[in-house]
Amino acid sequence: MNDYERRRYEAFLRIIQFGAESAADFPDNSIGSIQFAEIAAVVGLLDQLATDKAASSGSVQFAFVGKDTARENMREEMLDIVRTARSMFYQFPGIEAKFRMPRNRSDQQMLAAARAFVTEATPLSADFIAYGLPATFLAELQAAIDAFEASLAPTGAATDAQVAAIAEIGAAIRRGMIARRIMDGVVRNKYRNDVGKLAAWLSASHIEKPPKKKKDEPTTPTTPNP
Numbered sequence: 001m002n003d004y005e006r007r008r009y010e011a012f013l014r015i016i017q018f019g020a021e022s023a024a025d026f027p028d029n030s031i032g033s034i035q036f037a038e039i040a041a042v043v044g045l046l047d048q049l050a051t052d053k054a055a056s057s058g059s060v061q062f063a064f065v066g067k068d069t070a071r072e073n074m075r076e077e078m079l080d081i082v083r084t085a086r087s088m089f090y091q092f093p094g095i096e097a098k099f100r101m102p103r104n105r106s107d108q109q110m111l112a113a114a115r116a117f118v119t120e121a122t123p124l125s126a127d128f129i130a131y132g133l134p135a136t137f138l139a140e141l142q143a144a145i146d147a148f149e150a151s152l153a154p155t156g157a158a159t160d161a162q163v164a165a166i167a168e169i170g171a172a173i174r175r176g177m178i179a180r181r182i183m184d185g186v187v188r189n190k191y192r193n194d195v196g197k198l199a200a201w202l203s204a205s206h207i208e209k210p211p212k213k214k215k216d217e218p219t220t221p222t223t224p225n226p
Helices: 001-019 032-085 107-131 137-190 195-205
Strands: none
Touching: 001 032, 001 195, 032 107, 032 137, 032 195, 107 137, 137 195
16 A cells, blocks of 8 residues: 555544444444444455555566566577677678667567567578577577567566556545545534544544655855955
8 A cells, every 4th residue: 555545544443443442322234333334344455455466566576577587588599699690791791680689679579579580590590500509599589489478478467466456455445435434424423512532533533644745945055254
């Protein structure tokens, strides 16, 4: 949860405690008891969603590490071909133009370039091997392409799960705030003649404001001594 959500979550916890201490004043199936139960349900949901978000964050990090590793492996295979093509220039003029790393290093551009390397190098595979690349260089590049492409799906799924958890936390917070607003009217009416209980409710339901950012104090230029 972010700071905005955390402050509301903490208010919900205080409201639950207030409800437990004042349960005798709000009979079963009354609006008050129903809304206290609603806020308790929201807190339970938020606890679960916070756990889900933490798990999805770990999954995202793990997936991105795997993707980065697969991408780097593919890049290394491509660079071997690029370096070898430069050496082959004198025998095959213009060959280096076919094997250049893309300027745009996005995942899709890297994949497209790697696939193009396979297509362009296949008819010249014997020549690349003669210039020192292993006989398996095309198979190794294709395997690296497949591994990198496969790594993209878990990354997207983990990111989607994290986004979903964040959205669900926001929805739960809104649900709890609606219950809090309903309870505010009910409790104020219930304790309109009980200063102590009303003060306790106001304290419990209060949502702290974020600390104000300190403004930079203007600097007064100093006048050098004559």
